[in-house]
Amino acid sequence: MKKRLPNQIPAVQKQPALIRTENLSFDYEKKQSEPLINDVSFSLEEGEVTLLTGASGSGKSTISLCLNGLYPEAVEGYAEGTVYYRGEDISRFEKGVLNQKIGIVFQDPESQFCMVTVENELAFTMENLKVPRKVMAERMDAVLEVTGLTEVKYRAIHELSGGQKQKVALASVLLMEPELLILDEPTANLDPVSSLEFIQLVTKLQQERKMAVLVIEHQLDDWMPYIHRVLALNKHGKLIADGPRDNVFTEYKETLTEEGIHLPKAIQKNTQKLGGQTPQFLEPALSISNLSFKRKDRTILEDLTMTLHKGEFVAVAGENGAGKSTLLQLMAGILSPHKGTITFQDAPLKKWREEELRKHMGFVFQNPEHQFITDTVYDELSFGMKLNGTPEEEMKEKVTELLGHFQLEGHRWNNPFSLSGGQKRRLSVATMLDETPDVLLFDEPTFGQDAKTTDELMSIVLDLKAKGTTIVFVTHDMDLIDQYCETVFVLDKGNLAFSGTPEQLWDKESLLKQARLRLPYRVRQLKEEGDVYDLVR
Numbered sequence: 455m456k457k458r459l460p461n462q463i464p465a466v467q468k469q470p471a472l473i474r475t476e477n478l479s480f481d482y483e484k485k486q487s488e489p490l491i492n493d494v495s496f497s498l499e500e501g502e503v504t505l506l507t508g509a510s511g512s513g514k515s516t517i518s519l520c521l522n523g524l525y526p527e528a529v530e531g532y533a534e535g536t537v538y539y540r541g542e543d544i545s546r547f548e549k550g551v552l553n554q555k556i557g558i559v560f561q562d563p564e565s566q567f568c569m570v571t572v573e574n575e576l577a578f579t580m581e582n583l584k585v586p587r588k589v590m591a592e593r594m595d596a597v598l599e600v601t602g603l604t605e606v607k608y609r610a611i612h613e614l615s616g617g618q619k620q621k622v623a624l625a626s627v628l629l630m631e632p633e634l635l636i637l638d639e640p641t642a643n644l645d646p647v648s649s650l651e652f653i654q655l656v657t658k659l660q661q662e663r664k665m666a667v668l669v670i671e672h673q674l675d676d677w678m679p680y681i682h683r684v685l686a687l688n689k690h691g692k693l694i695a696d697g698p699r700d701n702v703f704t705e706y707k708e709t710l711t712e713e714g715i716h717l718p719k720a721i722q723k724n725t726q727k728l729g730g731q732t733p734q735f736l737e738p739a740l741s742i743s744n745l746s747f748k749r750k751d752r753t754i755l756e757d758l759t760m761t762l763h764k765g766e767f768v769a770v771a772g773e774n775g776a777g778k779s780t781l782l783q784l785m786a787g788i789l790s791p792h793k794g795t796i797t798f799q800d801a802p803l804k805k806w807r808e809e810e811l812r813k814h815m816g817f818v819f820q821n822p823e824h825q826f827i828t829d830t831v832y833d834e835l836s837f838g839m840k841l842n843g844t845p846e847e848e849m850k851e852k853v854t855e856l857l858g859h860f861q862l863e864g865h866r867w868n869n870p871f872s873l874s875g876g877q878k879r880r881l882s883v884a885t886m887l888d889e890t891p892d893v894l895l896f897d898e899p900t901f902g903q904d905a906k907t908t909d910e911l912m913s914i915v916l917d918l919k920a921k922g923t924t925i926v927f928v929t930h931d932m933d934l935i936d937q938y939c940e941t942v943f944v945l946d947k948g949n950l951a952f953s954g955t956p957e958q959l960w961d962k963e964s965l966l967k968q969a970r971l972r973l974p975y976r977v978r979q980l981k982e983e984g985d986v987y988d989l990v991r
């Protein structure tokens with residue numbers, strides 16, 4: 455007799471997700487109030503590119519460090535809920551096993567290195583992975599080639615530019631051939647062309663290796679074509695959106711905007727150029743003439759001549775390693791030129807007394823941590839005021855005002871080093887704004903900022919500019935240059951390759967290409983270039 459078939463075909467056993475968090479809560483210490491990461495459940499699937507977005511300080515980096523079991527252990531934090539790797543509770547894995555399957559490129563690449571030179575760093579990674587010696591050299595050369603680092607193989611990492619360091623961190627993680635690659639603001643320090651190439655490189659490898667990628671990023675546009683899913687955190691550590699890319703950005707548009715999260719420019723309205731005609735600047739603030747600078751025998755900057763005026767908003771752009779940060783440090787008197795002169799307000803810079811110079815000129819380092827000198831956010835903000843003998847009450851008021859402007863309330867007594875990447879950057883900027891300086895030099899001031907904090911920062915900077923402060927931004931953000939700057943200096947391998955208005959620069963196609971810059975989104979749209987991403991609405 456024939457057996458009767460059951461009415462229902464048993465469901466095919468679904469593979470467990472690559473990563474699944476269930477009711478994950480985390481905080482750096484147990485509190486009475488709601489935890490920083492608050493009861494979050496989501497999955498990351500094999501081969502998928504997921505964007506994790508959220509306001510600065512919402513806990514994105516923190517969550518990513520919970521996914522490979524580094525947290526809570528490494529910080530003695532408090533955690534609840536479970537993280538699964540392919541269906542298995544990650545707390546059951548032996549130490550170090552998950553680090554290879556889940557590779558993280560940290561927000562601050564410097565925190566990741568153990569060795570002095572690029573070659574030794576990559577060899578060290580391979581030794582840990584027990585890569586046979588005879589294939590090491592080949593693998594190293596391949597990863598250097600793919601990340602564009604061949605030329606700096608034998609260089610000391612601390613002597614590389616910010617962007618070059620970021621590529622070393624990626625190369626090191628790629629050697630592990632991870633199943634999940636977590637990228638925490640990976641392109642923040644890359645020049646515009648390197649940034650696009652980096653994204654294309656990662657997504658190509660992702661497709662070839664069927665790797666899952668979790669990217670934490672505020673600047674979304676270049677990632678948009680490659681993102682499958684979006685997760686969004688709110689300021690209270692709750693997951694407020696989880697779904698396919700286009701659904702999240704259209705359905706949750708209002709919520710994301712309220713949270714201060716950047717939207718893709720394809721659905722933003724305000725990508726127009728601000729301001730009208732470029733004003734005429736007459737009064738010089740800082741004049742540089744025939745400046746050259748060397749490190750050991752290498753010429754870093756060669757024969758630069760430029761004038762910055764009172765109230766002018768200047769951008770310094772150029773590819774990674776072009777010499778932008780070096781130029782800024784020379785302008786600030788932190789480095790001294792080998793040849794040429796810098797004149798600040800009618801006197802040679804080297805004649806200025808250090809104390810006087812610091813009152814008139816503010817400087818924000820590329821790495822905010824290089825700037826912190828005290829143990830609390832409050833002390834950091836009041837440091838300059840104390841030196842100037844500002845009365846206690848006035849100082850308190852001013853600090854409270856700065857904390858409010860820079861979304862740092864609630865962190866007054868925190869250690870500056872425990873802040874999120876974006877918070878550190880805001881604090882480093884805020885410390886320079888206790889008075890109205892004559893010149894403000896910023897090295898990448900807006901990197902790592904969400905939409906709300908970027909707007910707030912720019913409005914403070916514009917207020918200072920209106921009072922006559924000369925603003926100098928070293929930046930890779932072409933949209934920011936387009937929107938706000940009046941003059942752009944382009945450095946190309948240590949030479950001044952262009953000085954003029956942004957509009958003039960956008961017409962110089964071959965120069966842009968040579969200096970590894972790109973047109974801003976607005977101009978790309980006008981020229982209808984192919985790489986402007988259109989969101990399905």
Ligand SMILES: Nc1ncnc2c1ncn2[C@@H]1O[C@H](COP(=O)(O)OP(=O)(O)OP(=O)(O)O)[C@@H](O)[C@H]1O
Pocket residue numbers: 612613614615616617618643645749754772773774775776777778779780781820
């Ligand atoms: N401390 C140092 N010792 C030796 N060389 C250095 C040092 N700092 C920077 N350099 C080198 O000087 C050159 C210019 O570096 P700089 O940091 O000014 O470039 P940048 O244009 O600001 O780059 P990025 O956009 O990547 O930050 C690079 O080739 C870099 O490797």
Ligand SMILES: Nc1ncnc2c1ncn2[C@@H]1O[C@H](COP(=O)(O)OP(=O)(O)OP(=O)(O)O)[C@@H](O)[C@H]1O
Pocket residue numbers: 482490508509510511512513514515516517529561872873874875876877902
């Ligand atoms: N080691 C630490 N000890 C105590 N608090 C910390 C520590 N690291 C981060 N925090 C706090 O946790 C919160 C979340 O930080 P996290 O770096 O995860 O945010 P984020 O969303 O990645 O921010 P950003 O976009 O600015 O990088 C912040 O308020 C930060 O001050």
